Amino acid sequence: MTKNGILPRSSDGRVSKQSTMRLELTRLEEVKPNSVKDEVLSPCMMSPSSVPQKKRKSMTEILAVAKYAVVERDDYNNVNCEKCGSGDQSDEILLCDKCDKGFHMKCLRPIVVRVPFGSWFCPECCGQRRVRRFPQNKVLEFFRIQKSCETWDTKDGSLSPQDSRKRRRRWAPPVFQKKRRRLLPFIPHKDHDRRLQEMSSLASALTASKMEFCDDLYYSQALAPRSANQAKFEKGGIQVLPREDIETFEQCRAMCKTGIFPPLVVRYDSCEGLTVEADAPIKDMTFITEYTGDVDFLDNRNNDDCDGIMTLLLANDPSKSLVIFPDKRGNIARFINGINNHSIDGKKKQNCKCVRYNVCKCVRYNVNGECRVLIVATRDIAEGERLYYDYNGHEDAYPTHHFI
Numbered sequence: 410m411t412k413n414g415i416l417p418r419s420s421d422g423r424v425s426k427q428s429t430m431r432l433e434l435t436r437l438e439e440v441k442p443n444s445v446k447d448e449v450l451s452p453c454m455m456s457p458s459s460v461p462q463k464k465r466k467s468m469t470e471i472l473a474v475a476k477y478a479v480v481e482r483d484d485y486n487n488v489n490c491e492k493c494g495s496g497d498q499s500d501e502i503l504l505c506d507k508c509d510k511g512f513h514m515k516c517l518r519p520i521v522v523r524v525p526f527g528s529w530f531c532p533e534c535c536g537q538r539r540v541r542r543f544p545q546n547k548v549l550e551f552f553r554i555q556k557s558c559e560t561w562d563t564k565d566g567s568l569s570p571q572d573s574r575k576r577r578r579r580w581a582p583p584v585f586q587k588k589r590r591r592l593l594p595f596i597p598h599k600d601h602d603r604r605l606q607e608m609s610s611l612a613s614a615l616t617a618s619k620m621e622f623c624d625d626l627y628y629s630q631a632l633a634p635r636s637a638n639q640a641k642f643e644k645g646g647i648q649v650l651p652r653e654d655i656e657t658f659e660q661c662r663a664m665c666k667t668g669i670f671p672p673l674v675v676r677y678d679s680c681e682g683l684t685v686e687a688d689a690p691i692k693d694m695t696f697i698t699e700y701t702g703d704v705d706f707l708d709n710r711n712n713d714d715c716d717g718i719m720t721l722l723l724a725n726d727p728s729k730s731l732v733i734f735p736d737k738r739g740n741i742a743r744f745i746n747g748i749n750n751h752s753i754d755g756k757k758k759q760n761c762k763c764v765r766y767n768v769c770k771c772v773r774y775n776v777n778g779e780c781r782v783l784i785v786a787t788r789d790i791a792e793g794e795r796l797y798y799d800y801n802g803h804e805d806a807y808p809t810h811h812f813i
């Protein structure tokens with residue numbers, strides 16, 4: 410699936426595994442030609458020319474006479490969901506490939522939005538991931554941040570005055586800011602301990618998801634090379650990030666590199682799984698974070714179970730379209746949840762959006778003419794509010810009707 414779309418690969422025609430009859434080939438009868446059936450031959454006593462020519466049968470011939478046993482495991486039509494007890498909407502019941510218990514996709518936590526590819530194991534059988542508190546003294550190491558960074562060293566834990574002066578000078582909002590709807594840089598939490606707690610919550614979430622932290626797009630020759638991500642390949646063009654906004658983008662990246670992250674905390678919710686919450690007020694039009702992870706061709710990811718695949722480039726030639734998949738590595742963007750597109754309350758919850766931009770001439774980070782996905786606040790967000798955006802682009806392909 411990609412969002413915005415996060416793409417659901419089987420948004421339609423869902424079938425639960427119960428509709429699959431399991432056929433098992435029990436035993437292939439050994440088929441020997443009559444001529445050699447009972448002969449006892451000692452290979453070492455024979456020259457190659459004296460070896461009798463065995464008449465070999467093709468696999469098709471063998472399979473034609475082999476016996477099959479049709480094993481209908483159980484009557485899957487009577488399976489009830491282990492969570493709600495109901496057998497309704499049987500086409501949305503997933504069967505565990507280990508214990509054969511059934512679960513509605515919407516009753517699982519987090520919700521499963523489509524039938525997984527390949528085997529699926531229920532929370533009990535797969536040992537559901539546990540989010541463990543990440544030790545704060547290991548946080549800087551986890552994010553590979555140099556502790557000597559001056560901004561961490563003020564006594565009260567706030568950003569050093571010198572640094573904030575610098576920031577004010579550089580980021581002084583111009584008078585025309587409102588009219589031009591410039592991107593605003595995120596304002597990190599003032600309190601050093603709170604910033605550490607935020608980072609620790611992200612480290613816990615990444616560790617529970619078996620992911621590494623990565624705050625950039627990650628290219629590899631085995632998947633898609635960096636040269637594949639060129640905004641000029643985008644079908645119909647893509648909006649260019651204005652020069653002033655590139656400065657904001659650079660400022661925010663520079664802050665993150667020194668361990669000054671956006672004021673966000675990852676929390677576990679029994680209904681929505683991992684979620685992201687504002688840890689301080691965030692103003693409308695604030696650049697929150699970039700969507701990061703491995704870059705690959707969409708074609709290679711059609712059978713991928715990663716539930717956070719994001720569109721990066723929609724090329725004229727579909728085989729050149731790219732996605733970001735935060736499966737092995739990524740940042741906090743991967744934990745931001747989606748709105749339910751089918752309810753008014755769901756739509757009201759949206760407070761940020763994912764926007765794809767052509768980022769030109771960002772010299773400092775050697776980005777030139779690449780597509781990037783930025784997450785931007787679409788209204789003022791209060792401290793403690795959860796972040797949500799719309800996983801669907803125009804195609805409405807991501808099934809969100811069960812979202813809370």
Ligand SMILES: C[S@@+](CC[C@H](N)C(=O)[O-])C[C@H]1O[C@@H](n2cnc3c(N)ncnc32)[C@H](O)[C@@H]1O
Nearest residue numbers: 519520681682683716717743744746747812813
């Ligand atoms: C990109 S992940 C977001 C992080 C995810 N909650 C987690 O625990 O890793 C998308 C998945 O989160 C869950 N999700 C996202 N938004 C949701 C919502 N509004 N209500 C319930 N589950 C949601 C669904 O399981 C979806 O497949």
